[in-house]
Amino acid sequence: MRVHPFLVLIASVFVISCADDVVKKNSTPSGFNNTTATNNPDSNNRASNNALNNSNNTQTNTSNNLTLNNPDPEFCGNGVLDEGEACDPAIQSGAGVCPSSCQTQDACLQLELRGSAEACTAQCVATIIAQCASGDGCCAAGCTFETDNDCSPTCGNGVVDAGETCDGNCPSQCTPSSTCATASLAGSAASCTAICTETQITQCSSGDGCCPAGCTFANDNDCSCTPRTCTANQCGTIDNGCGGTVNCGGCGAGEACTNNTCVATGTGFPVGSACTSHSQCSGNTPNCITDPDFHQGYCSANCQFDNDCPSGSHCGYKDQNGLGVCLKNCTNNSDCRTNYSCHNDDASQDNSRECAPYGAGSRAIGSSCTGVYQCSGGDDALCLRGTSWPGGYCSLECTSIIFLGDSCPSGNRCYTEFSQDGFCVEECTFNSECRQNEGYQCLEGFTIISDPYNACLK
Numbered sequence: 001m002r003v004h005p006f007l008v009l010i011a012s013v014f015v016i017s018c019a020d021d022v023v024k025k026n027s028t029p030s031g032f033n034n035t036t037a038t039n040n041p042d043s044n045n046r047a048s049n050n051a052l053n054n055s056n057n058t059q060t061n062t063s064n065n066l067t068l069n070n071p072d073p074e075f076c077g078n079g080v081l082d083e084g085e086a087c088d089p090a091i092q093s094g095a096g097v098c099p100s101s102c103q104t105q106d107a108c109l110q111l112e113l114r115g116s117a118e119a120c121t122a123q124c125v126a127t128i129i130a131q132c133a134s135g136d137g138c139c140a141a142g143c144t145f146e147t148d149n150d151c152s153p154t155c156g157n158g159v160v161d162a163g164e165t166c167d168g169n170c171p172s173q174c175t176p177s178s179t180c181a182t183a184s185l186a187g188s189a190a191s192c193t194a195i196c197t198e199t200q201i202t203q204c205s206s207g208d209g210c211c212p213a214g215c216t217f218a219n220d221n222d223c224s225c226t227p228r229t230c231t232a233n234q235c236g237t238i239d240n241g242c243g244g245t246v247n248c249g250g251c252g253a254g255e256a257c258t259n260n261t262c263v264a265t266g267t268g269f270p271v272g273s274a275c276t277s278h279s280q281c282s283g284n285t286p287n288c289i290t291d292p293d294f295h296q297g298y299c300s301a302n303c304q305f306d307n308d309c310p311s312g313s314h315c316g317y318k319d320q321n322g323l324g325v326c327l328k329n330c331t332n333n334s335d336c337r338t339n340y341s342c343h344n345d346d347a348s349q350d351n352s353r354e355c356a357p358y359g360a361g362s363r364a365i366g367s368s369c370t371g372v373y374q375c376s377g378g379d380d381a382l383c384l385r386g387t388s389w390p391g392g393y394c395s396l397e398c399t400s401i402i403f404l405g406d407s408c409p410s411g412n413r414c415y416t417e418f419s420q421d422g423f424c425v426e427e428c429t430f431n432s433e434c435r436q437n438e439g440y441q442c443l444e445g446f447t448i449i450s451d452p453y454n455a456c457l458k
Contacts, residue, residue, distance in 0.1 A: 070084050071083075071084040071085040071086075071119065071120045071121060072084060073119075076088065076089075076118075076119065076120040077089055077090050077120070078090060079091055080096075081095060085121075086098075086115060086120060086121050086122060086123040087099070087117065087120055087121075087122050087123070088120055089117040089118065098117035098120070098122040099113060099122055099123070099124055100113075100117075100122075101113060102124035104126070107129075107136070107137035107138040107150075108128060108129045108138040108139075108140060109127070109128060109129070110126065110129060111124050111126050112124070112125045112126075113125075132147040133148060134149040135149065135150070136150065137150055138150055139151035144159075145159075145161050146159055146161070155167060155190075155191060155192035156168070156192070160192075161192075164192040164193065165192065165194060166189070166192055166193075166194050166195070167192045170188075170189035170192065170194035171185060171194055171195070171196050172185070172189070173185060174196035174198075176198055177198060178210075179208075179209040179210045180200060180201045180210040180211075180212060181198050181199065181200050181201060182198070182199050182201065183196055183198050183199075184196070184197055184199075185197075200212075204220040205220060205222075206219075206220055206221040207221065207222065209222055211223035211224070214410065216362055216364055217241075217242055217243075217362060218361075218362045218363045218364060218367060218376075219363075219364060219367065221243065225241065225242035225243075225362075226241075226242070227240040227241060227242045227244065227246065228240050228241045228242075229246065230246060230249075231337075231338045233261055233338065234248040234260055234261060234262070234338055235248050235249060235250055235251050235257035235260055235261065236248060236250075236257050236260045237260075241361070241362055248260070258274060258276065258296070259274065259296040260296075261274045261296050261337065261338070268280075268281070268282040269281050269282060269299045270282060270299065270310065270312065270313075270328075271283070271299055271300055271301065271309065271310055271312065271313035271327065271328045272298065272299060272300075272313070272327070272328030272336070272337065272340075273298075273299040273337075274296040274297050274298070274299075274337065275288040275297040275298065275299045276288065276290075276297055280299065281299035282299070282301070282310055283300070283301025283302075283309065283310050283326060284301060284308070285301050285302040285303075286299070286301050287299075287300045287301055287302050288300070289325065292370050292371040292383070292385065293357040293372045293373070293383060294357055294371075295339040295340075295357065295371055295373045296337075296339075300313075300325040300326045300327065301313075301325065301326045302323065302324075302325060302326075303315035303323075303324055303325060303326050304318075304322055304323055304324070308326070309326035309327075310326065312328065312329050313326040313327055313328050313329055313354075314326070314327060314329060314352050314354070315327075316345070316346045316349065316350065316352065316354055317345075317346055318346075318349055327345075327352075327354035327356065328354055328355040329352065329353070329354065330342035330354060330355045331353070335355065336355035338360070339357065339358075339360045339371075339373035340355045340356060340357060340358065341355070341356065341360070341378070341379060342354070342355060343356060343358065343379045345357075357371065357372050357373060358372065358373070358378055358379050358381060359373070359376050359378050359379070359380070359382075359396075360374075361373055361374040361375050361376055362376050363375045363376060363394045364376060364394065365377075365394055365395055365396060365408070365409070365424050365425070365426050366393065366394065366425065366426030366434075366435075366456050367393075367394045368391040368392050368393070368394075368435065368438070369383040369393065369394045370383070371383055374394070375394035375395070376394070377394075377395075377396045380396045380397045381395070381396060382394070382395040382396060382397060382423055383395070384423065388458055389458065390438045390439055390440075390458065391435065391438045393425075395423040395424050395425065396408065396409075396412075396423065396424040397423060397424075398414035398422055398424050399414065399421055399422070400416045400422060406422075406424075408424035409424070411426070411427055412424045412425060412426055412427055412455075413425055413427050413453045413455055415445050415455065415457075416446060417446045422446075425445055425455040425456065425457060426455055426456045427453055427454065427455055428454055428455060428456050429442065429454065430442055433456065435456065438458075439458045440457065440458050441456070441458070442454050442455070442456060443455065443456075443457045445457065
């Protein structure tokens with residue numbers, strides 16, 4: 001609201017002589033007749049005053065000190081604005097018309113209609129608002145937005161008004177609250193709108209000092225990492241899983257260090273031993289399993305029944321014809337080589353536990369892999385390979401059940417086609433979140449539940 005330019009702190013009462021229901025303007029001050037004028041009209045000046053009023057078509061009472069409170073009834077209604085009259089009901093237009101209502105566009109004036117047209121005393125009396133009060137439409141002299149919400153906020157008054165973010169203490173630079181946030185300055189001090197905004201870092205990115213939730217050392221070297229240590233049958237220098245190496249030393253008598261694993265020299269290695277060829281393994285039909293998941297090879301033998309296998313092993317991984325391979329029996333993980341764990345890897349066929357490949361690594365779902373041992377996830381881990389999964393794809397076994405969702409970790413979804421069993425894939429929003437250089441894009445995934453999603457797929 002605008003401030004009335006001539007308001008004073010003490011309210012003054014003025015009388016407005018109104019014509020055509022609009023406030024007239026004269027010299028005391030503009031549009032007002034002083035209510036303290038004398039009540040002693042000079043009859044000798046009546047004609048001259050009438051002539052002055054008629055010639056100017058304006059009521060000008062201040063110079064002659066005429067009263068508007070005691071008009072002569074003899075002259076009221078004669079169509080002439082006489083001494084002491086505020087108006088005359090016989091005047092139809094121009095100066096002297098009697099008001100029927102009082103109006104003003106100035107919210108800081110209160111108008112009241114006093115007197116009557118019949119007595120030639122109808123006039124508008126104005127009172128100037130001088131008190132600070134919110135909601136009356138007036139910003140009185142000396143008031144501010146803090147004391148009267150009809151006043152406009154002022155930038156630079158040292159008070160943070162509505163619509164301002166600062167006033168006098170505006171920031172010129174911004175510092176993030178943590179290493180996992182970035183801060184930027186918006187607005188300006190000149191307009192009292194300067195403010196610091198903060199954005200949380202959520203992407204896994206090495207070297208920015210932040211390890212967001214869900215990231216690991218494998219995809220963000222700002223995350224902590226627990227180095228691997230050597231196991232009993234490891235030898236030579238191995239990757240410690242944290243960007244460094246560890247020396248596991250040499251092998252004992254009668255052993256050789258093959259692919260960082262101590263293996264017995266000669267032939268006839270027992271089931272579960274590391275190998276590079278069938279001839280190194282024992283059994284009637286020795287078989288060195290060299291599938292990428294079987295790290296450094298796995299001595300076995302072809303079988304159909306448990307008694308086809310050497311002592312300390314049983315027949316597992318059978319195909320639709322009932323043919324399988326011998327797997328090493330175990331009680332706990334200490335019975336197995338590095339990158340193998342003791343679990344029932346073919347539970348649908350038997351109840352036996354065997355030393356089998358598992359997710360011993362730290363690579364997250366969606367990461368590249370050569371074998372499952374590089375992925376995280378333990379016994380449920382998978383390393384998907386083939387033309388649909390170039391470079392390998394770390395995953396987990398999962399189930400997807402209607403109304404219950406799926407079993408994948410947050411940020412991943414269970415990829416299913418014809419049953420509730422499937423494997424976890426990495427959720428995404430943009431192609432840039434996927435391994436684009438290997439052909440992966442952010443595509444719609446398959447699910448048996450009515451909950452669509454996008455994932456990094458090829």
